[in-house]
Amino acid sequence: MHCEICGAETQLYLTSVEGTTLKLCNKCSSHGTVQKTVQKLPEHRITQPIQKIVPEVEEVIVENYADIMRQAREKRGLKQEDFAKLVNEKESLIHHIETSRIRPDIKLGRKLEHFLGVKLVEELTYHESPQTQRKDAGMLTLGDIVTIKKR
Numbered sequence: 689m690h691c692e693i694c695g696a697e698t699q700l701y702l703t704s705v706e707g708t709t710l711k712l713c714n715k716c717s718s719h720g721t722v723q724k725t726v727q728k729l730p731e732h733r734i735t736q737p738i739q740k741i742v743p744e745v746e747e748v749i750v751e752n753y754a755d756i757m758r759q760a761r762e763k764r765g766l767k768q769e770d771f772a773k774l775v776n777e778k779e780s781l782i783h784h785i786e787t788s789r790i791r792p793d794i795k796l797g798r799k800l801e802h803f804l805g806v807k808l809v810e811e812l813t814y815h816e817s818p819q820t821q822r823k824d825a826g827m828l829t830l831g832d833i834v835t836i837k838k839r
Contacts, residue, residue: 689726691716700726744814747794753808754788760804761786775803 690697691713700711705720712720750756761771768786772779777796784790785800792800797808 702726746812747809748812749791749797750808750810754786756806758786760806
């Protein structure tokens with residue numbers, strides 16, 4: 689069994705904390721009045737397969753996309769009008785992208801990258817933290833939500 693405040697798997701005590709009865713570990717039971725020891729039930733563990741942490745990858749347009757795009761176009765000696773025809777887009781769209789009024793979507797960003805030979809799309813990788821995994825696994829504790837005041 690797990691402590692309802694910190695999630696520790698240890699001997700638990702039925703503890704009254706400000707009118708609420710909780711099953712707490714020795715450390716957390718100091719926040720209230722211990723009523724009795726919780727009897728451990730025979731353990732019938734259900735084994736679960738170990739889950740691999742699969743990083744989540746998100747594609748985003750780089751922050752300075754407008755400057756990168758404008759400089760690459762100018763380096764090739766192209767005017768916005770000429771470049772727009774080359775990539776089969778409206779000149780006004782190219783102008784709005786280069787002035788940061790419009791952020792291109794990933795598909796358009798990839799298309800512009802191809803024609804300009806620059807990097808406009810980057811991949812961000814997110815890894816789940818152990819705390820996130822615990823919450824997702826349904827083991828959210830009171831201690832994950834509230835801050836306990838010291839008396």
